[in-house]
Amino acid sequence: GAGVSQSPSNKVTEKGKDVELRCDPISGHTALYWYRQSLGQGLEFLIYFQGNSAPDKSGLPSDRFSAERTGGSVSTLTIQRTQQEDSAVYLCASSSPGTGVYEQYFGPGTRLTVT
């Protein structure tokens, strides 16, 4: 079946603008994760969804970042008033807790550049 998909693959935006990044998880996967990959910080966890609820938002770097998930499927990560330090690759992953080992499958990422 299809893997995790993300859109857009690349996004260039001006400082101060809002952006929305989309993630379509593998069908049937109840858990969804957002991570950020940047040169200075490596791979950082942002937020975790189980179904439509987000029990762990501890990685969101500021209140400019928010995310939602609807229908237990698609998720959107929104960054308001973007800053240059938000430039990074945003990765989405999904998993099925039924495996017992939280094996996560990653999408190709969205490369965000804030100019």
Added chain:
Amino acid sequence: GDSVTQMEGPVTLSEEAFLTINCTYTATGYPSLFWYVQYPGEGLQLLLKATKADDKGSNKGFEATYRKETTSFHLEKGSVQVSDSAVYFCALTTYNQGGKLIFGQGTELSVKP
């Protein structure tokens, strides 16, 4: 908090050389351990995993053994190929983390013919 430390890269090897990438961890619970690989221009892929002490994960000629006594999960391959050139990430998750992965900083491997 929980953390993962990997040996720094980049690592440059000749084809058919032996590879070791060191990984150690700190965890308050009993973690599951993973190695992920990122080939140039591609997304993260799970390479191998281990869920309990003394488990050995293996895939594509790579191996790693979960060593609880030394809190380590070193990645090894007996004979690397040019196609193994990639960035390798060690990671852990624990049940009380909800499955979120905590990654090491990544080790870039370059294999020369």
